[in-house]
Each structure stands twice: as structure tokens, then as C-alpha cells.
Amino acid sequence: MAAVKTRSEVALNRTAIVAVLVVTIIFLAPIYWIASTAFKPRHLATTIPPTVMFEPEIGPFVKLFLRRSQLREQPTQEEYEAAPWWERLVFDGGEKVVRDGRGEVQLSGYPDRFANSLIVAVVSTVLAVGMGTLTAYGFSRFKVAGEQDWLFFILSTRMLPPVVVAIPMFLMYRVFGLNDTHIGLIILYTAFNLSFSVWLMKGFIDEIPKEYEEAALVDGYTRMQAFFKVVLPEAVTGIAATAVFCFIIAWNEYAFALIMTNRKAQTAPPFIPSQVGSGLPDWTVIAAGTFLFLLPVAIFTFLLRNHLLRGMSFGAIRK
Amino acid sequence: MAHIELRNISKTFGAKTALRGLDLEIEDGQFFVLLGETGAGKTTTLRIVAGLEKPSEGDVLIDGVNVNDWGAAERDVALVLQQYSLYPRYTVRENLEFPLKSRIRQVDAADIAERVDRVAKTLQITHLLDRKTDKLSGGEMQRVSIGRAIVRQPRVFLMDEPLSALDAKLREALRTELKNLQMNLGATFLFVTHDQVEAMSMGDRIGVLDRGKLVQVGTPAEVYGNPRNTFVAQSVGSPPMNLFDGKLSSGKAVADAGFSLPVAAKANGSTDGRQLTFGIRPEDMFLESGGQAKAEIHDIENHGVAKIVTLRAGETLFRLTTSARDSLAIDETVNFSWNPEKVVLFDKTSGMSLRHSA
Numbered sequence: 120m121a122a123v124k125t126r127s128e129v130a131l132n133r134t135a136i137v138a139v140l141v142v143t144i145i146f147l148a149p150i151y152w153i154a155s156t157a158f159k160p161r162h163l164a165t166t167i168p169p170t171v172m173f174e175p176e177i178g179p180f181v182k183l184f185l186r187r188s189q190l191r192e193q194p195t196q197e198e199y200e201a202a203p204w205w206e207r208l209v210f211d212g213g214e215k216v217v218r219d220g221r222g223e224v225q226l227s228g229y230p231d232r233f234a235n236s237l238i239v240a241v242v243s244t245v246l247a248v249g250m251g252t253l254t255a256y257g258f259s260r261f262k263v264a265g266e267q268d269w270l271f272f273i274l275s276t277r278m279l280p281p282v283v284v285a286i287p288m289f290l291m292y293r294v295f296g297l298n299d300t301h302i303g304l305i306i307l308y309t310a311f312n313l314s315f316s317v318w319l320m321k322g323f324i325d326e327i328p329k330e331y332e333e334a335a336l337v338d339g340y341t342r343m344q345a346f347f348k349v350v351l352p353e354a355v356t357g358i359a360a361t362a363v364f365c366f367i368i369a370w371n372e373y374a375f376a377l378i379m380t381n382r383k384a385q386t387a388p389p390f391i392p393s394q395v396g397s398g399l400p401d402w403t404v405i406a407a408g409t410f411l412f413l414l415p416v417a418i419f420t421f422l423l424r425n426h427l428l429r430g431m432s433f434g435a436i437r438k
Numbered sequence: 439m440a441h442i443e444l445r446n447i448s449k450t451f452g453a454k455t456a457l458r459g460l461d462l463e464i465e466d467g468q469f470f471v472l473l474g475e476t477g478a479g480k481t482t483t484l485r486i487v488a489g490l491e492k493p494s495e496g497d498v499l500i501d502g503v504n505v506n507d508w509g510a511a512e513r514d515v516a517l518v519l520q521q522y523s524l525y526p527r528y529t530v531r532e533n534l535e536f537p538l539k540s541r542i543r544q545v546d547a548a549d550i551a552e553r554v555d556r557v558a559k560t561l562q563i564t565h566l567l568d569r570k571t572d573k574l575s576g577g578e579m580q581r582v583s584i585g586r587a588i589v590r591q592p593r594v595f596l597m598d599e600p601l602s603a604l605d606a607k608l609r610e611a612l613r614t615e616l617k618n619l620q621m622n623l624g625a626t627f628l629f630v631t632h633d634q635v636e637a638m639s640m641g642d643r644i645g646v647l648d649r650g651k652l653v654q655v656g657t658p659a660e661v662y663g664n665p666r667n668t669f670v671a672q673s674v675g676s677p678p679m680n681l682f683d684g685k686l687s688s689g690k691a692v693a694d695a696g697f698s699l700p701v702a703a704k705a706n707g708s709t710d711g712r713q714l715t716f717g718i719r720p721e722d723m724f725l726e727s728g729g730q731a732k733a734e735i736h737d738i739e740n741h742g743v744a745k746i747v748t749l750r751a752g753e754t755l756f757r758l759t760t761s762a763r764d765s766l767a768i769d770e771t772v773n774f775s776w777n778p779e780k781v782v783l784f785d786k787t788s789g790m791s792l793r794h795s796a
Contacts, residue, residue, distance in 0.1 A: 330522035333490050336510040337517040338590070339540030352527050 150413070156406035161212060164402045178208040179403035183411070186225040187214040212401075229408055232390040237415065238301055239386055240369040243308035247365045248358055250309070251316025252324075256346060258317070259324040260332075270321070273314045281311065282374050289378055299380045307375055312365040319364070323357025324350070359426035363419060370416055387412050440501045440593035440626050441466045442487060447496035449482050456482040458650045460496070464643075469620050469627045473637040473673065474647030480630040483647070484596050487628060489513045500593065511542060513594075516587035520599040523583040524571040530582050531567040534558070537590045557589045560619075577608045584616070588623070595620075597629045601636065613639060634674050638662065646670045662719075665782065668789040671717045677746060680723070680756040682716045683786055691716045691781065695754035697731030702778035713786035720746065722780040723758035725766075729773035735766055749774065 124132070156164050158175035185205075190213050194202070199210055209216050217225045254273075258266060288307070289298070297303030327350060335345035351358075377389040391408045394400070420427065447460040457479045464470040474480045485491040487498060489510035497504050505513055516537075517523070524533050534554045538545045545553070558564040561581050566574065574582065580600055587595055600616075601609045617640045620627050631637055637644045638658045645655045646669075654666035665671040671679040684693035692698045693716065701716070725747070733749040733756075744759045747766060758774065766772070783792040 328522040330519050331525060333488075333510070334517060334519070334523055334525070335536070336490065337488055337513075337515060337596075338537035338586075339511045339514075339542045341511065344541075349525055 153406050153409050153413070156403055157410040159403050161401060161403050164406070178212065179407035181205045181208050182212065182214070182401065182404045183229050183407045184227055185209065186217040186227045188217050189213070190215050228390060229387070232385055232387045233411065235301065235384055236370060236386040236388070236412075239304045239308060239384070240366055243305045243312065243369045244362055244365045246305070246309040247312035247316045248362045251313055251361065252320045252354065252358060254317045255320035255324050256350065258321050260329060270318070273317050276310075276314045285375060285378050288375070292379060299383050299385070301384045303379055304376065304384060304386070307379065308369040308372060312368055316361050316365055319361045320354070320357055323354055327353045356426045359423040363423055363427060366419055367416055442594060442626065442628065443499040444483070444487070445497045445499065447483070447486060447493045447498070449479070449486065449491065450494050456650055460652050462645060462652060462655070464626060464628060467624045467626055469617065469629065469640055469642045470645065471637040471641035471643070472628065472630045472645045472647060473632070473634060475632055475673070477649075478647040479650040480632075480647055481598055484598050484628060484630050487594070488515050488517055488596050511540070514592050515594040515596055516590055516592040518580070518583050518587050518595070518597045518600045520602050524579055524586070526572055527570070529568055529570055530563065530574070533571060533582055534586055534589050537586060553589050557585045560588070561585045576604050577612065580604060580612065584619070588619070593626070595625055595627045597627065599631050602631070602633065616640065634676060638674065644674070646673060664791070664793060665717070666791055666794045668715060668717065668784050671782065671784070675719065677720050677757045679717045679719050679782070681784070682754065682756070684714060684716060685711060686714055686783070693751070695751040697733070697751055699731055699776055700778045701781045701783070715784040715786045715789070717782040717784060718776050718780060720757045721759045722777040723774055724776070725758070725760050725764065725772050725774050727773055729775035731774055732771055733774060735768050735770050735772060738766055738768060
């Protein structure tokens with residue numbers, strides 16, 4: 120890199136830095152808002168102007184995971200002192216922890232919903248990317264009769280707004296007993312993401328010179344072995360990028376999850392807003408739920424960031 | 439090691455014909471070079487032998503066995519390409535081991551290590567063994583790539599312009615090395631190139647391909663001295679053979695360019711009055727003060743060992759080689775002649791050599 124810069128280049132550079140900062144702040148502001156609210160005491164959550172300085176507490180997270188009910192009468196001094204620290208936090212908020220007949224603490228709906236989200240998103244991503252990669256490889260390397268038409272057909276499944284088919288899907292699912300099941304949502308999300316995954320992966324696989332596999336074929340490997348030993352390692356970048364996209368779509372999906380599930384297989388997106396409606400909303404708990412919900416995508420994307428940087432700049436993988 | 443035979447091979451890609459009725463025989467232990475321009479069908483021929491492409495018509499025989507239905511893995515051939523021939527993300531050692539680790543070969547680990555070491559020593563790449571392939575220079579890559587072919591001891595070596603991506607010096611060095619290697623191994627090589635120097639210097643036999651048809655097969659000397667048609671005459675040799683249109687009249691070539699010189703070549707059939715093309719190699723033409731033809735000097739290239747002089751007679755440009763010590767000036771008028779024994783006669787319309795056409 121040349122170190123010599125003209126004055127106008129320096130000015131341009133500074134302007135760019137300022138612009139990037141401004142955009143970053145705008146993008147990160149809601150995330151800061153959610154994150155800070157998740158650690159606020161309840162009475163500070165809705166102050167005007169917003170409270171910036173406060174002592175963070177984990178009460179909202181404790182409450183998020185426990186089933187609670189309104190306290191009719193304050194706990195006695197002994198009750199309060201006998202309670203573990205997390206139960207005291209709930210007492211402090213004017214609520215009590217719900218226990219079943221044997222005195223076992225009842226969990227709120229959140230952990231199950233969170234687990235459902237993870238199961239559905241991970242499985243559907245693995246399926247969509249796996250099937251998509253194999254399909255893309257076929258389209259990329261073999262002569263398929265009507266290849267262009269097939270590819271268009273695959274893409275066309277994405278042209279209809281998904282919600283349009285929600286009611287017919289719901290009725291079909293009812294017949295097949297797939298409503299409110301994990302497998303039902305997984306099938307749905309896989310189908311969603313598959314067309315996207317095929318197209319994206321085809322782009323990446325087209326970039327991998329076919330000479331590599333041919334060398335492997337001549338070296339005594341079968342087509343399948345060549346695919347796994349030579350093509351797949353080269354496609355990792357593309358697979359990572361595609362997986363992140365698919366995972367985000369599946370993780371965030373709201374409309375179908377709302378219609379197709381209600382309890383057993385419900386994912387977090389329809390669950391979190393449903394908590395807003397129940398009585399006077401505790402925004403800190405909702406913020407805690409949202410904050411935790413952000414984490415898996417953030418972590419997943421962070422882990423794959425090196426691949427993503429290369430993967431997003433299509434065509435520049437290797438030349 | 440093996441004997442290869444291609445019988446009446448044709449290959450079409452959709453509406454495009456890549457190869458037409460190709461017959462080719464490569465003897466055991468022969469270094470066969472297939473020479474042709476881009477799109478002539480060289481690579482297709484190679485891929486058909488490798489089993490990466492199925493011929494639309496015709497048979498491929500290795501050691502007399504028809505291998506049409508065999509996959510690439512079963513044919514036991516090795517392939518070296520111009521580029522992308524090494525597996526990325528693998529080290530040099532892993533690349534060399536890769537063919538030996540194939541399930542169909544079942545080489546045990548100690549044997550693999552020994553063979554890899556031996557090949558690395560032969561090609562002087564031992565110091566590179568633990569390096570990743572993307573950290574290698576072009577020459578080193580091709581060395582490793584050749585190593586990966588040798589390590590398997592295949593029946594046939596197939597090389598698709600392995601030297602074309604290298605710079606001139608390295609290409610020259612590897613050319614010699616590859617030829618020596620082939621002789622030491624006694625292996626059958628099918629080497630594809632568009633570079634006639636590679637063909638001439640390495641091949642035991644050369645096959646010249648023109649737009650999907652094999653025009654001529656022979657030793658380098660045969661192809662060079664006695665080209666079958668004007669296409670071969672111009673694609674083999676640097677500078678290429680000079681061609682003059684004209685007529686033969688009582689033992690003399692009367693060129694349209696405006697000179698006439700004697701011709702000793704015997705031709706089949708009647709030649710008098712027929713439109714002909716006379717072919718003569720640049721080194722068979724001389725600048726002589728007593729020469730019977732005149733031309734102007736158009737350009738002079740000094741190559742150190744010799745000069746290549748471009749002459750202009752009428753509108754026709756042609757070249758001859760002369761000693762580097764001759765002092766010449768551009769636009770000077772000179773006398774020249776040729777060796778009458780070396781003139782090749784072609785039919786002007788068909789381009790076929792009259793020595794071959796009978």
C-alpha cells in the first residue's frame with residue numbers, strides 16, 4: 120500500500136470513517152437498547168428520558184426462565200429469608216415462583232421455545248444446505264436436460280410470498296398430523312431454504328475448477344469420493360455463507376411458526392410477543408428473552424466470520 | 439506401460455464436432471506429442487483416453503483391450519494438466535500420497551512413504567514435501583504434479599500442456615527433464631501441446647491435429663521435412679515453411695512473386711501448367727550474390743546464433759536464416775537461391791503435398 124496520500128484523499132478517508140461510525144451507531148442502537156433493558160431493574164425500563172446509568176441486575180433473566188404469578192400478599196420475613204437468591208429476586212418484583220404439588224419449581228415457556236427454535240433452525244439448515252449442495256453439484260457438473268428451466272423452477276418457489284400459502288399448508292398439515300410438530304416446521308423451513316441454498320451453492324461450486332475432481336477420478340477415486348475429498352473442502356466457504364443465511368431465515372421465521380405451532384413445537388419468535396399481551400408487560404423480561412434470542416445467530420455468524428468475508432464476495436474465492 | 443490405440447474416434451458436443459474419425463496408435467514406451475491449435479481437439483483426445491469423456495463413436499484400446507466402458511479410475515492412467523492440477527489445501531506430501539491412498543490401489547503405509555520419498559528425490563522436491571501447494575511457484579507446482587503422476591506407476595502418462603503456463607527458461611529446463619524422465623521410466627507418454635518447439639524437441643512421434651482431424655503422424659524429422667499439407671508446413675517449425683504460389687515450368691518453379699528457381703523434387707502426376715504451392719524451409723534458402731532471384735530486405739531479426747531475414751519479393755514476404763555475421767541493411771536488394779532438393783510441392787487448391795497425395 121502506498122503511504123503517500125494527498126490532502127483530498129485524507130479528507131475522503133476521514134469522511135468515510137465518520138459515515139461508517141454513524142451507520143454503525145444507527146444499526147447498533149436497537150441492540151444496545153434491548154441489551155441494556157434486559158439488565159435494568161423493572162422501574163427503570165420505561166423512564167422518560169431513558170436511564171443510561173444503572174446498576175445491572177440479572178433479575179429479568181431469572182424471571183424469564185421461571186413461571187411466576189402475582190403476589191396476593193407479601194411473603195413473611197422467614198419465607199423471604201428461607202428463599203434462595205433467585206426466588207428473592209422474584210419476590211422483589213412483587214411476584215412469586217409457581218410450584219407444582221410436590222413443591223417443584225415450574226419453568227416458564229421460554230426455555231422450551233428456545234430449544235424448539237434451536238432444533239428446528241439447526242436441523243432445517245443442515246438439511247437445506249446438505250441437499251442444496253448436492254443438487255448444486257449435480258447442476259454444476261453434469262449435463263441436466265432442461266437445466267435452465269429446472270433452476271428457474273427451483274427459484275420460482277421463492278417468488279410467491281410464503282404467507283399466501285399458509286392457510287392451505289395449515290389444512291394439509293392438519294390432515295397429516297404435522298401441526299405443532301418439530302418435523303412439520305423442519306420440513307417447511309427446509310423447503311423454504313432449499314431453493315436459496317441450491318442457487319447460492321451452484322454459484323460457489325461453479326467457481327471450483329472441475330480439474331480438481333477429474334484429477335481425483337483419474338487417480339482412482341469414485342465420483343462420490345472425489346466430491347467429499349476434493350470438492351467439499353473447497354466449498355466450505357460457500358457452505359458457511361449459505362448456512363448462515365439459511366440459519367438466520369429459519370431462526371427468525373415468524374408467520375408460519377405462529378400459524379403452525381402453538382405449544383409443543385412453538386419457536387421463540389411467536390412466543391416472545393405473546394408475552395407482551397399478558398397483563399401489564401414486564402419489558403425487562405421481554406428484553407431479556409429477545410436478547411438471548413439474538414445470541415445464537417450472533418455467535419454462529421461470529422464463528423464463521425472468516426468464511427463469510429470471502430463467501431459474500433462471490434466470484435472472488437480463488438482466482 | 440502400455441500400447442494405446444484409438445480407432446475411428448469421433449466426438450461431438452451438441453452441434454460442435456470436436457473430433458472426426460481419428461485413428462491413432464501409440465507404441466509402448468513412446469513419447470507421442472499431439473500438436474494443434476486451441477480448439478483442434480487435442481485436449482478432447484486426451485480426455486477420451488483418460489476416460490473423462492466418452493467418444494461419440496469409435497473405440498479406445500489400451501494394451502489391445504477395449505476400455506470404452508471403463509471409468510477413469512480403472513484405466514490406470516495419470517494426468518498432468520496446465521493448471522489446477524494439484525489439490526489445494528493439501529501439502530505436497532499429501533498430494534503425492536493421494537493417488538496411492540485410493541481404495542482400488544491398496545498400497546500399505548510404509549510403501550506409500552517410500553514411494554513418495556523416492557519420487558520426491560527424483561524430482562528434487564524433497565524440501566517442499568511439507569509445504570502447502572498454494573505456497574509453491576509455478577515450476578514447483580508442475581514438478582509436484584508430475585510427481586503425483588509418477589508415484590503411481592501408471593500404464594500411461596497423459597499431459598495436457600503441462601509447461602505452457604511456465605516462463606520460457608523454466609519451460610526449457612523442464613522440457614529436457616521430462617524427456618529424460620520418460621526415457622528412464624520407459625513409459626508411454628501422450629503429450630498435448632500447441633507449442634511446436636515442444637513437439638519437435640520431445641516427441642518420438644508427432645501427430646498434427648487440424649480442426650478435429652489428424653493430418654499427419656510421423657517422427658519430428660518426417661513431419662518437418664516432408665509435411666503432408668500446407669497446414670502442417672506452417673504449424674511445424676519456427677519460423678514456418680515459406681510457401682510460394684506459382685507454376686512448374688521445365689524443372690523451374692515460376693513463382694507468382696516474380697522469380698524463378700530450379701526444383702529437383704519429383705512429383706507424382708502431371709505438374710505442368712497446374713497451380714502449385716512451393717514450400718521451402720528458411721534454412722534451405724540462401725543469400726548469394728550469384729543467386730538467380732532478387733528480393734528486398736524487409737526486416738532483420740538477430741537471434742545471436744543466426745539472423746532471420748524477412749525478404750519481400752513483389753507482395754510476398756518470406757524468411758530465410760543466415761549467419762549472424764552477415765552485414766545487411768533493410769531495403770537493400772539482395773540475390774537469393776534455394777536448395778532445389780528441399781522444395782516441397784503442394785497442390786494449390788487442396789493444399790496437399792504431391793509426394794503424399796499419390
